Amino acid sequence: MRAVAESSSRRAGAPHPSMFLRMLVRATVLRRGRAASALLAMVVAAAVATTMLNLYVDMQTKLRKEFRNYGANVVVVAKEGQDLPGDALARVQSVLGGRGLAVPFAYVVARTAAGHPVVVAGTDLEQVRKLDGWWSVTAWPSASNDALIGNRAVALASPEGKPFELSFQGRNVELNQAGVLRTGASEDSRVYISLQDFESWTGVLPSTIEIAAAGSPEEINGIVEKLTRTLPSAQVQPVRQVMEGEARVLGKTRDTMLAASALIILTAALCVLSTLMGWVFDRRRDFAIMKALGASERLISGFFAAEAAVLGAAGALLGFAVGVGVAAWIGRVNFHAPVVPRLNVLPIILVGSVAVALISAALPMWLLQRVQPAVILRGE
Amino acid sequence: MFVRLVYESFRRQKRRKFLAGIAITLGVAVATAMIAVATDIGDKISRELRSYGANLLVTPQDDTLDLQIGGVDLKPPSDGAYLNEADLPKIRGTFWHHNIVGFAPMLPVNVEVQAEGRAADLTLLGTYFAKPLTFGKENFVTGVKITHPWWKVQGAWPDDNSQDVVLGENLASKLDRKAGDQIEIAGTAHRISGILSTGGAEDGQIVAPLSLAQQILGTPGAVRRLYVSAMTKPEDALARRDPKTMNPELFDRWYCSPYVQSIAYQLQEVIPHSHAEQIRQVAQNEGTVLSRIKGLMLLVTLAALIASALAVSAAMATAIFERRSEVGLMKALGGGGAAIASLFLAEAALLALLGGVAGFAAGALLARVIGRSIFNSSITIDPVLFPFILAMAVVVTFAGSALAIRRAVKLDPVYALRGEA
Numbered sequence: 001m002r003a004v005a006e007s008s009s010r011r012a013g014a015p016h017p018s019m020f021l022r023m024l025v026r027a028t029v030l031r032r033g034r035a036a037s038a039l040l041a042m043v044v045a046a047a048v049a050t051t052m053l054n055l056y057v058d059m060q061t062k063l064r065k066e067f068r069n070y071g072a073n074v075v076v077v078a079k080e081g082q083d084l085p086g087d088a089l090a091r092v093q094s095v096l097g098g099r100g101l102a103v104p105f106a107y108v109v110a111r112t113a114a115g116h117p118v119v120v121a122g123t124d125l126e127q128v129r130k131l132d133g134w135w136s137v138t139a140w141p142s143a144s145n146d147a148l149i150g151n152r153a154v155a156l157a158s159p160e161g162k163p164f165e166l167s168f169q170g171r172n173v174e175l176n177q178a179g180v181l182r183t184g185a186s187e188d189s190r191v192y193i194s195l196q197d198f199e200s201w202t203g204v205l206p207s208t209i210e211i212a213a214a215g216s217p218e219e220i221n222g223i224v225e226k227l228t229r230t231l232p233s234a235q236v237q238p239v240r241q242v243m244e245g246e247a248r249v250l251g252k253t254r255d256t257m258l259a260a261s262a263l264i265i266l267t268a269a270l271c272v273l274s275t276l277m278g279w280v281f282d283r284r285r286d287f288a289i290m291k292a293l294g295a296s297e298r299l300i301s302g303f304f305a306a307e308a309a310v311l312g313a314a315g316a317l318l319g320f321a322v323g324v325g326v327a328a329w330i331g332r333v334n335f336h337a338p339v340v341p342r343l344n345v346l347p348i349i350l351v352g353s354v355a356v357a358l359i360s361a362a363l364p365m366w367l368l369q370r371v372q373p374a375v376i377l378r379g380e
Numbered sequence: 381m382f383v384r385l386v387y388e389s390f391r392r393q394k395r396r397k398f399l400a401g402i403a404i405t406l407g408v409a410v411a412t413a414m415i416a417v418a419t420d421i422g423d424k425i426s427r428e429l430r431s432y433g434a435n436l437l438v439t440p441q442d443d444t445l446d447l448q449i450g451g452v453d454l455k456p457p458s459d460g461a462y463l464n465e466a467d468l469p470k471i472r473g474t475f476w477h478h479n480i481v482g483f484a485p486m487l488p489v490n491v492e493v494q495a496e497g498r499a500a501d502l503t504l505l506g507t508y509f510a511k512p513l514t515f516g517k518e519n520f521v522t523g524v525k526i527t528h529p530w531w532k533v534q535g536a537w538p539d540d541n542s543q544d545v546v547l548g549e550n551l552a553s554k555l556d557r558k559a560g561d562q563i564e565i566a567g568t569a570h571r572i573s574g575i576l577s578t579g580g581a582e583d584g585q586i587v588a589p590l591s592l593a594q595q596i597l598g599t600p601g602a603v604r605r606l607y608v609s610a611m612t613k614p615e616d617a618l619a620r621r622d623p624k625t626m627n628p629e630l631f632d633r634w635y636c637s638p639y640v641q642s643i644a645y646q647l648q649e650v651i652p653h654s655h656a657e658q659i660r661q662v663a664q665n666e667g668t669v670l671s672r673i674k675g676l677m678l679l680v681t682l683a684a685l686i687a688s689a690l691a692v693s694a695a696m697a698t699a700i701f702e703r704r705s706e707v708g709l710m711k712a713l714g715g716g717g718a719a720i721a722s723l724f725l726a727e728a729a730l731l732a733l734l735g736g737v738a739g740f741a742a743g744a745l746l747a748r749v750i751g752r753s754i755f756n757s758s759i760t761i762d763p764v765l766f767p768f769i770l771a772m773a774v775v776v777t778f779a780g781s782a783l784a785i786r787r788a789v790k791l792d793p794v795y796a797l798r799g800e801a
Contacts, residue, residue, distance in 0.1 A: 041694050070661060070662075118445055182657075239580075264410070274691070334676050
């Protein structure tokens with residue numbers, strides 16, 4: 001009663017054009033509690049939707065980064081009987097444009113002092129460390145002529161960790177054992193040394209470049225095509241094992257996230273629907289009074305719709321801010337890197353929130369329109 | 381009287397009760413489905429991660445060094461030791477045999493191939509494609525189709541008992557052969573059943589059934605390497621410890637956890653004179669990817685639980701707020717705050733139980749649908765979850781109702797009855 005009296009006394013002196021706006025503002029101010037709970041529902045729903053959409057968009061980039069730990073996804077190998085051009089690595093790097101790693105490898109079969117054959121590889125050890133994070137190494141070589149010896153080659157090359165000698169085509173080299181390498185694959189049978197040491201000893205140039213290119217499968221296929229054009233003497237092959245595994249796991253995770261997002265957003269929308277419907281239904285007396293005072297149905301519908309739209313938009317903006325924060329937190333906790341806020345999610349959230357708010361307002365309106373104002377005012 | 385009030389309330393306000401019930405059912409269904417998906421996602425993704433191929437490699441213990449460059453074996457075939465093919469089915473007898481998705485033996489041999497009128501030295505790789513094996517009473521199929529899912533064949537895979545071969549795609553284009561042609565290997569003609577594409581060294585090789593490679597080598601039962609694909613638990617501090625330094629109790633725990641290390645240990649137990657080692661590229665990264673995806677789903681499930689709790693609370697608050705004139709009437713007739721509150725809470729509890737049961741069933745169904753459509757295998761829901769979900773539904777419904785009930789009870793009945801709250 002207090003509320004009605006207050007608003008009617010002020011209404012008398014109100015200038016007509018701003019009446020609509022005034023009604024909107026007063027409706028919110030006077031029913032603070034209900035409006036606040038409706039807004040809260042809106043904010044929570046928008047926040048949850050923003051979080052899920054942000055995560056969904058960003059998850060792929062984040063997970064792709066994790067998948068790059070599997071190592072090279074493209075391999076460049078010199079064609080049979082041909083060498084890679086001297087500037088092959090530079091050319092690869094210019095194609096990559098900083099979005100990935102490229103590591104050269106050169107191989108020969110050398111002999112130990114006892115005459116056993118062993119594969120020796122020359123490479124950029126600093127880069128390998130980044131490319132093949134799964135290598136378990138006791139100590140990385142730092143000085144010149146330091147060698148990294150595969151777990152299985154240790155017994156043959158340098159069982160007591162002493163300096164050892166290898167020969168290739170009559171040229172000998174003395175190497176120090178810096179560390180032991182374990183991978184569980186063919187690397188375990190090899191000796192790794194730096195490319196400079198390798199080239200000055202054998203004179204053999206790199207025959208393989210392993211590349212870990214960042215990006216989506218389409219981007220990587222683009223890189224493979226470009227590399228094939230820039231290096232005609234080489235064979236450029238995507239590593240199917242890595243590419244297909246990644247595509248599969250990523251695809252399944254994305255689908256699960258999509259299903260989860262759909263469910264969560266649906267629940268949030270239902271929460272808004274039930275709160276807002278209650279809010280509008282609760283104001284059936286206002287509706288009846290307006291109608292009894294001669295307001296057209298269009299005006300009343302417009303009034304309620306505008307209210308819902310304002311609520312939806314305000315909820316969306318606030319919710320977006322909260323959701324971006326939550327997504328960033330999840331990113332930090334799970335991926336140790338914040339999820340970048342996506343501004344292109346905002347229009348989706350805005351339109352979605354307003355649409356849900358309008359639907360929530362329209363449903364009770366439609367029910368109320370069929371009822372005579374007198375019935376509502378009599379409290380039935 | 382109390383029971384009758386609750387009963388009549390349900391009978392006369394069917395629409396309202398129905399709406400609140402639907403909100404609870406939906407909330408519980410979403411929560412159940414998400415919990416089911418989150419608890420099962422580790423297993424499902426673990427299975428998908430097997431598409432990276434084998435994570436364990438078994439080699440003969442006293443093998444000489446590999447001389448492999450770019451996947452091409454430079455070692456003379458007479459060199460080195462072999463595993464015995466007859467030992468392989470025993471893998472199904474290890475403690476973690478359910479976690480072993482498949483295995484594939486490999487035997488590379490050097491062969492002379494007549495092509496374009498001249499002889500060429502090539503590598504022929506003998507393996508299982510999809511070989512049916514028996515261990516005890518158990519029949520199973522294993523081979524590269526399972527352990528190397530990225531291998532693709534144009535044409536048909538050879539039968540494991542046939543003399544057919546597949547050619548790597550680079551080799552096929554070099555020799556100008558296609559599926560259905562003949563190729564002369566080591567003096568005998570073999571049918572090419574298909575063209576193989578792997579993106580690896582096999583693209584330049586001939587791949588044949590294991591028995592054919594053994595026949596060419598002249599050593600029946602010989603296997604050079606064995607690739608094993610197993611579902612493992614991400615490595616932790618216990619996994620990395622040396623089993624020799626453990627006390628018996630710790631050793632049992634280590635042995636009975638599906639760590640890649642303990643599976644390797646068990647493989648060495650069943651295959652004599654063997655050395656099993658994790659392929660770190662696959663095994664190590666699996667753990668990180670798996671824990672990231674699991675973490676993500678856990679946080680998303682948390683978001684789902686919060687969203688559904690809020691939805692249920694909001695629906696209950698709205699439902700009770702609409703009935704404040706009823707509360708006013710009860711108070712005017714002399715009802716105490718506690719009596720009224722307990723009536724409403726009893727109604728809420730009943731709704732929560734009904735909605736909880738329906739929601740749990742719907743959620744289990746939803747989880748099944750998600751599992752079927754995304755992972756092609758159903759997500760089973762643990763019955764232990766049922767009381768937990770039900771309790772959660774009741775708590776959330778109570779929490780949602782409590783505030784609204786408090787406000788309704790506090791309100792002066794005069795205002796409530798005049799409809800001016």
